[in-house]
Amino acid sequence: MTFVRTRLALDGLPAGSLLAVRLTGEEPRKNVSRSVRGLGHLILSEQEEADGSVVLTIQKKGDPKAA
Template sequence: MTEKPNYSLDITGEVCPMTFVKTKLLVERMPSGEMVEVRLKGAEPLANVPRSLAELGHQIISTVREDGEGADGIHRLLVRKK
């Protein structure tokens, strides 16, 4: 990861729809152009959170699986607020 996020959010213990709700609430409080790194776990949040943020116009910079995790394990999502 080359860009450093301004915020971080760990939603690995949450389930949908709270994964997106908590992420959206943080992004709404952020100034435009700043970034957040979101740690999420599971196939459903991995599919829904980035898609929903992109639909709101935010930029998905990267999605990276953490070392030692399987495909449905913990991922780090980097997002820039529009």
């Protein structure tokens, strides 16, 4: 379900945009990272937070100048 929400958010963004996603737990972190990369998007950072969550910064694929 976490990836579905992430994908919907990415679908609503223009090419080249950034999206920050906070994930809790190892399984969502692995699944979302793998799926996002599989769709061709870039994960620019994985920031560990004090509460144990991870914030992924994702750049949507595509050239924003091509739009």
